Amino acid sequence: MDTDRRDYEYYEERAEYVKFEDITSSEHNANIFELLVAVNPIEWNKKIYLLEEEIDGDPDEFVVGEGDDLGWLGFFLGRNSHLVELHIKYFPAGKDKMNAFMDGFKHNIWLQELYISTDLGRDGYESLGHMLRNNDALVNLCLHEFDIDLESARGIASMLSNEQYKSLKHLFFVQNDLGIEGLTDIITSLRKQPQLEELKLCGNNVDGDGCLALGYALESWEGASLKKLHLCHNDINDEGLHALATGMTKCNYLEALTLCANPSISAAGLRSLSTFLQSKSCCLERLDLDQMNIDCAGVGALVAGLSSNIPLKCLCLSGNSIEDEGIDALVSSLPKCSKLEELHLSENGGFSAVGLKSLSNVFQTGLNLTQLHLRDNAIDDKGLMALVQGMKSCRSLAKVDLSHNNAVTAVGLQALLRAGRSSLKELELWGMRIGDDGAKVIADALVGNNSMERLYFCPGYSNVTSEGWSAFSRILCDTSSVNDTYISNHTISNIGGYQSHSAPNTTRFHLFLNTNFHSKEVATLKLLMHHGDIDMIPFFRWKLMFLPLVVDWFQRARPCWEAIHLMVPGEQILQFEDMSALHGFFTEEPEAYQSRELSAMYKFVRGMPMLAVGKEEEE
Structure with a gap:
């Protein structure tokens, strides 16, 4: 057959x-x-x-x-x-x-x-x-990274225009090199799919005619469910953006708009976008305008829209030409974006101390920013110190990206870390030669810091030698005394990079502990590993009242001991030369742990025999 x-x-x-x-x-x-x-x-x-x-x-x-x-x-x-x-x-x-x-x-x-x-x-x-x-x-239908000729485009248009597919929520066309006629046919067919929540038309030459067709489709969806619209890497111009903005005013649920990499849009087109931002229907939470050649005039065109109390949470303006004057105009509108959490201003040619001082004022307006991205902006120590003046009053900032600002030295980093000590969780310094001096400054700032979790830089490019890594090792686990070990940093889980193979094995191992255990558990494990024979003398001042606490501590520590022995076999430790001192701990049998507990109790009681005898006589 x-x-x-x-x-x-x-x-x-x-x-x-x-x-x-x-x-x-x-x-x-x-x-x-x-x-x-x-x-x-x-x-x-x-x-x-x-x-x-x-x-x-x-x-x-x-x-x-x-x-x-x-x-x-x-x-x-x-x-x-x-x-x-x-x-x-x-x-x-x-x-x-x-x-x-x-x-x-x-x-x-x-x-x-x-x-x-x-x-x-x-x-x-x-x-x-x-x-x-x-x-x-x-729910998801994605056609990506292949050419669609006119006949195929008409087949797709026929498929989409015949019936509403109520379950279909996400429709993506990415890098399909659609011709104008085929693209217009597909966009026109979308009128039949008002249930869509996310539409992506990226890298498909959506020009003026395509925007006009999409604008009409959006208008026909009045009251529809569209939440995310992605139109990056097309050829949208001012007229096209005007047609889109008209249609988007009918989208009462639109939360995210991505227009990045459409450099033909000028201030005139951005004024149309600003009009949409001022409309009563606008509920945007994310606006992505990266790589659009926006200059100070373009920012000025956006200001009215950004000042209209929209619920914006993320504003992306990286890869443009904004500079100091544009920053000043932008800052005047941001206080109205009371819900703004992320601000992306990377790769804008350069900001001086004047522009960064203006940006610093944002932190003093009550704006609860959590992320600030400023990579590759020719920032130096003077500019960074101007920025951090306002950061001192911000308790929400969790992530700062300063990558590829090579003029920043240990002086600037010290000012930044002091200002963000209470909240900063992630700092990105990719492509920066922080050197041993920078490593020591960062390490000193991490002493007693319970917020920082991730510190990224390029180990092979940063000029951090064994001297700098030693500073990081000490703050992760200072074995000088029981107390120094206990107050070491137990929260930071990444130093250097995602897989920082240039770091000493002991440093990587302590980062592994910080990643996989709660900070209190990490402190316990580090004490067990590096202080097998705990000195009891400092605890004598509490007399026999402290003895039950000793017993309780060992009982609560036992699950941590058991967990790490399951995760890291003793033979694995033998593979690393600089971790040979830990081999005894990882080959320790359960009976040895119990001996530790009894030994600590014995040394404690032996240290104050008269109190122990007196206690027995009273009983």
Whole structure:
């Protein structure tokens, strides 16, 4: 029987009797069929990737081979209720194979996410519409990184315009090189999908005509559910943005707008955007205007909109040309954005102390910023110290990005860390030569600091030597005394980078402890590791009242001891030369831990024998 005559009934009649190894081109594909028919499959991430050739040999890779792989796959997909994601990265040419696959696939009513990165052709998209009509679970449909010609675009438009797919919430077209006519057809078809909550049309040359069509579509969605609109890396101009802004005034739930990398928009277009920001329907929480060549005039055009009390939480203006004058204009509007949490101003050519002083004033207006991004802005120590003057009154700032501001030295870093001591959790210093002096300043600032969690810099570029790493090691675990160990830093989980292999192994190990245990547990573990024979003399002043506390401490510490011994085998410690001192701790048997407890109690009582004897006589 020819493949083009193999309809759903053909596969259904044979499914009960077939052997998977007989109907597939590989054992790997047969294993996928086993998963698809299993009642409750285990050890499967519920994804399948259709590929032309094997990539990693993972269980979710279905390599399309000779024979009827696709027909049977479509049939089993149609009956499967466990699969969550299907990624079609390859599909062979030929109407017969498409029909055989789609005839079964259209019966699937459980699939939630469909990702397509190869052109299925007009017939393929129109056939896909049958599956969309049957499926009430599909939430995400993404077509990305492949060219869509006019005929295919019309097939997609037909698929989207025939019926409203109520479950479909997220629709993405990314880098498809759509022509103007095809793009316009697709955008026009979106009028049938007012239930969409997120629409992404990125890298698809959405010009003036496309914006006009999208504006009309948005207007037709009046009162609809759209929450996120992404239009980055297109060719939107002032007229196009005006048409979009008109349509967006009908979107009463729009929370996020991304327009980055549309450099043809000038101050005139930004005034149209500002008008939208002032509309009663505007409820934007995120506005992304990165890489749009915005200058001081552009910022001036936005000021009226930003001053209109919109519930903005994140404002992205990186990669522009704003400079000091623009900062001053921006700062005048930000106090009205009372909910603003993130401000991105990286890569704007450079800010002097004057501009940063203006920005510093934002912190004194009651604005609760949590993130400030200023990477690559030619900031020096003078500018940074002007900025941190206002930071002293801010208790919400948790993240600062100063990467690639190479004129900042240890002096500026010290001022920053002192100002943000109570709240700062993450500091990014990528591409900066902080050197040993900077490392020591940072380490000193981390003494007694219970907020900092992540400190990022490039170990290979930063000029931090073993001397600088020693400073970090000491603040993570100072073994000079029990008290010094106890008050070491137990909160910071990352120093240097995501995998800072240039750090000493002991430093990395203590960061591992800080990452995987609560700070109180970390303190306990460091005491157990580095003070096997705890000195009891400092506790004598509390006399025998302290003895129950000693017993209680060891009992509460035992679960920590057991947990770390399960996580880190003793033989693993032997692999690291600079951690040999810890080998005894990690090879310690449970009986040895109990001996520690009894030894501490014995030394405590022995240290004050007269009190112990007197206590016995009273009893």
